[in-house]
Amino acid sequence: MKLRDVKEIxxxxxxxxxxHLDLEVKTAFGxxxxxxxxxxxxAGSMLLTGLTNTQVVRTANxxxxxxxxxxxxxxxxxxxxxxxxxxNIPLLSTKYILFETAGRLYEKGIVGxxxxxxxxxxxx
Amino acid sequence: xxxxxxxVCKKSKRPVCETKEKxxxxxxAIEGGNFNNAGLVSTSIKSILKKMDVPGEIVRRAAIVSYxxxxxxxxxxxxxxVNLIVEPDFVQIxxxxxxxxxxxxxxxxxxxxxxxxxxxxxxxxxxxxxLCNIKNYSDEFQIFSEVGKGTRLVMKIFSK
Numbered sequence: 001m002k003l004r005d006v007k008e009i010x011x012x013x014x015x016x017x018x019x020h021l022d023l024e025v026k027t028a029f030g031x032x033x034x035x036x037x038x039x040x041x042x043a044g045s046m047l048l049t050g051l052t053n054t055q056v057v058r059t060a061n062x063x064x065x066x067x068x069x070x071x072x073x074x075x076x077x078x079x080x081x082x083x084x085x086x087x088n089i090p091l092l093s094t095k096y097i098l099f100e101t102a103g104r105l106y107e108k109g110i111v112g113x114x115x116x117x118x119x120x121x122x123x124x
Numbered sequence: 125x126x127x128x129x130x131x132v133c134k135k136s137k138r139p140v141c142e143t144k145e146k147x148x149x150x151x152x153a154i155e156g157g158n159f160n161n162a163g164l165v166s167t168s169i170k171s172i173l174k175k176m177d178v179p180g181e182i183v184r185r186a187a188i189v190s191y192x193x194x195x196x197x198x199x200x201x202x203x204x205x206v207n208l209i210v211e212p213d214f215v216q217i218x219x220x221x222x223x224x225x226x227x228x229x230x231x232x233x234x235x236x237x238x239x240x241x242x243x244x245x246x247x248x249x250x251x252x253x254x255l256c257n258i259k260n261y262s263d264e265f266q267i268f269s270e271v272g273k274g275t276r277l278v279m280k281i282f283s284k
Contacts (some may be wrong), residue, residue: 034248038192040256043184051248055195058163059248062187064168064180079160087167 001025001109003067003090003119006046008056009104010094012069015081017090025066027113034059041065042113043110048101052076057083057091141212148176152206154197156223159247162198164190169208169217182281185214185261189279191195193219194253199244200224201274218281225271233259233267 006015019031029041030048034055041047043064049056052074058108058114060068067090070076074093076084082090138272150172152165171186178186190206197204209216226232233255240250259265264280 016167016283032248034249035253035257037248038188039253039260043180053247054160055162055247056280062163062166062184062191064184120254 003092006067006069006110007092010092010101011097012094015070015091016084017067017074017088017092017094020067020088020090022096023066023090024109028069028102028110029113030071030098032098033059038063040114040117045113046105046110048098048105050074050098052080053085054080056080057087057089058094060093061087067092069094069101071096071101075103084099085117129187147277148172148208148210150152150208152208153193154201154204154206154219154221156197156201156221159198159243162247163191165194165206169206172208173210174217178210178215179275179283182215182283183224185281188261189281190217190219193217193279194259195249196222196254196275197223197241199249202206204274212283214280214282216281217277219277219279220274221276222274225273226267226275227271229267229269 002070003023003025003088006025016072025046026044028048032049037092038057041063045068046067046069047060047065048069050072052070056068070093073095078114151188154165155161166187168188170183173183173186204219204221207218231237235256236252238250238252244250258279262279263282265280269275
């Protein structure tokens with residue numbers, strides 16, 4: 001689906017990237033822990049998160065994340081918005097909680113960028 | 125730096141397409157404790173490699189390992205110098221920090237082991253994944269550390 005559809009499904013506000021709404025997206029990863037995002041998220045996926053600091057944008061940039069979806073109605077700081085704009089990463093905000101955000105997208109065909117972690121990468 | 129203790133991890137070379145016959149070395153500085161700038165160096169490394177037409181997957185892996193290392197420096201060390209070396213068949217990133225060092229590297233390499241404080245965790249880091257992740261995304265990874273002096277990471281990603 002297109003990012004435009006994601007915006008509709010999540011009744012989301014587009015904070016950065018109005019001109020990127022035709023971007024095709026298929027997968028997503030959701031976490032508030034950037035350490036896990038760095039370990040597991042795949043290039044081209046959307047990042048669903050409740051964290052709003054600039055490191056979310058840095059992490060997304062490093063991983064070639066297609067778009068950042070802020071959940072639970074979180075509003076990013078000006079620094080975060082400016083960085084997303086500089087690095088050309090779409091930034092959306094939805095009032096849905098992480099579980100609902102993931103569920104609504106999954107129902108429409110978005111899947112996880114991976115289903116399960118490998119046995120060796122499960123933490124104690 | 126004295127090789128106080130070290131771990132060397134070598135993985136089999138992954139088949140990746142060719143890089144161009146270009147070579148370059150570049151040096152960057154990281155300021156410890158400054159979370160506002162965390163990620164600047166890895167973003168620079170990423171754009172430099174992109175401009176050099178290094179294959180996308182290698183650029184991505186180099187960006188991930190340098191970002192993880194940068195977060196570690198910002199979280200724990202006073203400062204660090206980063207060297208980016210681009211050769212036709214590999215990208216090497218060295219991070220030399222002045223900091224507290226790591227008393228037990230084997231322990232630090234264990235997934236989930238962390239000494240991070242609240243501030244680091246609030247930024248979304250400090251889950252004890254960084255060094256493992258660096259190892260996983262590098263083809264060759266070396267870590268040297270001396271308590272009270274600092275830590276040196278050498279990460280190598282092959283292009284062929």
